[in-house]
Ligand SMILES: Nc1ncnc2c1ncn2[C@@H]1O[C@H](COP(=O)(O)OP(=O)(O)OP(=O)(O)O)[C@@H](O)[C@H]1O
């Protein structure tokens with residue numbers, strides 16, 4: 563099954579009752595999502611800027627700035643936002659002005675749920691039909707997958723902390739525990755959820771956006787999570803097409819989707835990778851990790867995976883262990899995207915208390931490393947250019963990667 567992207571709607575009306583009626587009429591509609599309510603024209607303009615709705619349901623008579631003026635301002639400043647006017651009988655003159663100002667439709671109060679939904683969908687469909695690229699660009703989450711073919715290199719630790727870091731910056735972020743058999747994200751965040759990925763797929767015929775959303779867990783940081791099944795045996799119920807559907811469906815709900823994966827490449831991991839914008843491939847300064855990272859890169863090449871999506875993250879960086887970050891870079895022939903230092907005390911204390919180090923130890927070098935990764939992936943702050951070419955070549959590296 564496939565999903566149409568959801569239409570994000572803002573309701574602007576000074577009557578609380580009208581707003582809650584409209585919200586109620588749209589509840590349960592899989593294609594429309596109310597993302598905010600404004601009590602006057604000034605707030606409507608402010609929320610339009612902050613929330614980027616696709617469409618505003620606009621009352622005419624509102625305090626501070628009336629709905630007509632708001633429609634005119636949006637027509638000039640934000641022509642990408644559609645306006646549907648909600649008016650009472652006798653405001654026909656206003657109505658003409660509203661249409662002139664750029665409103666796409668009008669609803670005469672009181673209106674039915676069917677009229678409301680039709681009006682929203684028509685206005686949006688008319689606008690979108692000439693702009694198929696718009697939704698992909700405007701409302702698709704950036705998907706980051708933490709990956710490594712070696713266990714214990716820190717995928718769950720970094721995925722969890724980066725996700726919490728983004729959420730704490732007000733970015734709408736979802737963390738998916740893709741380690742379906744032995745997922746550690748719930749325990750890492752001290753969560754004992756009753757809902758998880760398995761509950762989305764247990765009755766496949768009900769796989770809808772509302773079923774998916776019902777099984778999302780919230781963390782106190784604002785982060786939202788789709789957790790792994792509560793028993794390893796249930797993991798088999800999740801198939802690649804479920805992953806595809808869930809990611810397509812949730813993509814328009816979030817700014818960032820972070821995925822934690824187990825140390826293997828099966829059809830499940832490939833389904834995640836298929837929908838990934840950036841793979842954060844983790845390595846440590848251990849010979850076995852380097853070997854596995856090298857093999858992993860070769861496998862990606864062999865399966866024609868777009869290797870420009872891969873960013874190397876060195877975790878547990880430590881000096882004087884016989885292999886340096888520069889050696890790693892030279893061996894893999896990919897510049898390093900980020901380096902996270904070794905700090906076992908911070909990492910383990912945080913893990914054992916079920917609080918991410920980003921929150922429990924905000925001044926730690928680990929928390930700062932998360933800030934650095936976040937600043938590289940946040941919009942407007944593109945990744946910094948690669949570090950310069952390395953020079954030193956250790957004997958061990960020659961052994962591994964050839965001269
Ligand atoms: N930068 C770091 N410094 C010190 N210890 C770390 C660091 N990152 C992670 N660890 C520790 O390494 C161990 C393994 O981490 P984690 O569970 O995140 O790895 P993983 O790659 O998800 O493992 P698996 O492949 O089993 O899922 C944990 O004890 C964690 O606290």
Ligand SMILES: [Mg+2]
Nearest residue numbers: 717718741746
């Ligand atoms: Mg893990």
